């Protein structure tokens with residue numbers, strides 16, 4: 001049967017209507033994606049970016065699971081994030097790949113779409129996340145280097161199929177790659193500004209900032225907070241006998257021994273020369289004195305070995321103070337100053353008392 005002009009006309013009209021509806025839907029999708037791109041680009045911190053990737057992207061693209069894997073062989077990114085007090089364990093969908101990428105079992109630089117395969121994709125969808133039925137694995141490439149993968153997963157096995165065009169997804173991955181690189185560089189700069197270049201521990205600026213935060217928290221929630229001043233004894237002699245470089249090596253080793261006695265939530269900063277300040281979070285005087293004693297003995301009881309092979313014995317003096325019940329009306333800055341001043345007085349007593357000692361001022 002041949003179509004009359006009238007039926008042809010009506011068929012064309014309904015085709016046109018479908019096309020217009022499709023175009024309208026596509027425009028809405030594009031608009032939605034542009035909003036997400038702006039959200040990614042607007043992220044200033046790593047935390048803001050990963051929140052956008054995991055929450056916004058998952059919801060907007062109607063995905064069941066999204067993971068972000070970053071190649072971090074020397075754990076540098078993890079160290080920066082930990083120092084900036086971002087707990088990576090809060091993000092099960094954020095994966096750090098420690099091995100060299102050649103060991104990864106799938107093509108590294110091309111987008112790959114298809115059915116989930118546990119052999120191939122297990123690393124990008126670890127046990128802590130939902131197992132998808134189909135996946136889109138999008139490499140994140142910056143300046144020709146592979147920095148990780150954005151992995152999208154759906155419970156619908158037909159959502160991502162191997163023949164499907166991936167330009168649109170790859171475009172999204174390029175934006176995520178740029179944003180990841182930017183926020184990591186930002187965090188790196190922040191980190192450098194708060195780190196002592198010689199010892200790698202934090203600097204005075206960081207500790208002073210943290211101290212105000214922690215005093216505020218103590219005031220609000222009634223926790224305890226302790227502070228320590230740690231000063232190397234007769235350090236001038238180390239420089240005189242082993243040279244400035246020997247002195248620097250000693251400072252690095254002492255910083256590492258102090259750090260080894262601390263919890264991740266505590267703060268350690270080099271305040272200048274051969275003086276360190278520690279903030280012990282949620283620790284009263286008794287606990288702080290015990291930690292200080294462990295630090296003192298870990299330095300005094302074990303000789304320091306220089307790169308020249310020379311060994312030397314050294315000690316530290318430590319002054320401890322603790323914040324107890326504080327009045328709400330007191331100024332945070334004044335309380336912080338008093339806490340440090342007391343630790344400094346205690347250090348003075350330790351030096352006066354013969355060094356290699358822990359003293360406290362209440």
Ligand SMILES: Nc1nc2c(ncn2[C@@H]2O[C@H](COP(=O)(O)OP(=O)(O)OP(=O)(O)O)[C@@H](O)[C@H]2O)c(=O)[nH]1
Nearest residue numbers: 231232233234235236237239244245247248273274
């Ligand atoms: N190698 C090295 N030495 C430093 C650094 N900063 C400060 N110093 C040295 O640290 C020494 C500090 O000496 P003093 O303040 O007299 O104290 P001390 O010899 O440790 O004596 P007490 O603190 O009284 O036990 C000086 O010789 C400084 O030159 C540094 O970054 N590297």
